[in-house]
Amino acid sequence: MVSIKDVAREANVSTATVSRVINRQSNTSSAVTTAVHQAIAKLGYKTSSNKHSAGLIGVMVSDVSEPFFGQIIKGVENVARQNDKRLLVLSSQYSADTERQTIKQLLNHCDHAIVHTKWLTDDELIEYARQMPGLILINRYIKSIRHRCIALDNVHGGYIATRHLLNKGHRNIGYLCSEQNIDDATHRLMGYKQALMEFGLDIDEQFISLCYPSEEGGRLGTYNLLAKKLxxxxxxxxxxxxxxxxxAALAENGIKCPDDISVVGFDDLIIAGYLNPKLSTVRYPAAAMAEQAARLSLKLTDQGESGQSSFISEHILIPSFVERNSTSVCTSQTPVVF
Incomplete structure (x- = not known):
């Protein structure tokens, strides 16, 4: 039977160092941590704690009640079932402190973790990734650990959403932007502005409404745009x-979509095909990305950081556009002010 002394000898470190790495304490260098994990994988060393953690795939999302995050959980669950793993799902509730506490829980209980984090710094996440070889970030890109990131090109998403309308003749296009200070909001707005500038249009900040990214936020944000008589x-x-x-806000004001105002979404949630009218939107393949992240986590844990060269260095997906019934050609040369 392989012992901790065998691992220490193979990694050329002390047994105390092996213990610190196994328990994911932060006072070991990246090189030493990698050497210990390589020795553990090579010798097949098992402890009661890592036998338990090896059977768990952890998932951290911001809010388990939101449909978007449900897709991420479902994607990871599919891979967990295929690999006879159990699923541990935790919610961070859009808080840096809670994200920090939740990731530490995953470090203590799992060898594999798919983490959706928007509030922690890059440096913190790099350190957590060093402590857990199987930690993968979804919807987050950090260059130094890009092989651990599965992300979407949100700038391109905002761009193709706006370009779709521009190609249909629209020139007076409002934008409902999330008020959250996260990269998704910044990047999608950048894409919106990029498309307008590409068509030679000026950026008018009056057409941009900051609001909470919810049904009520979208409703109130639309009311704000309408109130400006744009x-x-x-x-x-x-x-x-x-x-x-x-x-809903347009309907409440007797404004027809898409006859009077076209509307474009982002994510392609299941509700998009059931709204009235059916929603044209940017497809965000969240479930497929989550499956990819889970498979990558399992591979990295099996092969260790030394095997990272066998993986694609970056995993940035390009979104596509789904046209339904909420957009139409702009036929009016003089838009109506509502």
Whole structure:
């Protein structure tokens, strides 16, 4: 039977160092941590604690009640079932402190973790990744650990959403932007502005409404745009949930979609095909990304950091556009002010 002394000898470190690495204490260098994990994998060393943790795949999302995060959980669950693993799901509730506590729970109980984090710094996440070879970030990109990141090109997503409307003749396009200070919001807004500038249009901040990324946020954000008496012919939204709120606000004001104002969402949640009208949107393959992240976590844990060269260095997916019934060609040369 392989002992901790055998691991220490193979890694050329002390047994105390092996113990610190196994227990994911932070006072060991990256090189030493890698050497110990390589020795453990080579010798097949098992302890009661890592036998338990090896059977768990952890998932951290911001809110388990939101449909978008449900897709991530479902994707990881599919891979867990295929590999006879159990699933540990934790919610961070959009808080840096809670994210920190939750990731530490995953470090203590799992060898594999798929983490959706928007509030912690890059440096913190790099350190957590060093402590857990099987930790994968989803919807987050950090260059120094890019082989551990599964992300979407949100700038391109905001761009193709806006370009779709521009190609249909729209020039007075509002944007409902998430008020959260996260990269998704910044990047999608960048894409919106990039498309307008590409068509030679000026950026008018009056057409941009900051609101909470929820149904009510989308509803109130649309009311804010309408209150400005802007010559709107279309609205791009940060996500499908906000788009649902925007459609409600338009209906409440007797404004027809897409006859009067076209609306575009983002995510392609299941509700997009059931709204009235059915929502044109940017497809975010969250479940597929989560499956990819889970498989990558298992491979990295099996092969260790030394095997990372066999993986694609970056995993940045390109979104696509799904056209349904909420957008139409702009035929009016003089948009109506509502």
């Amino acid at each position: 010559p709107l012919t279309a609205i791009v939204t940060y996500n499908d949930i906000m788009a649902a709120g925007a459609l």
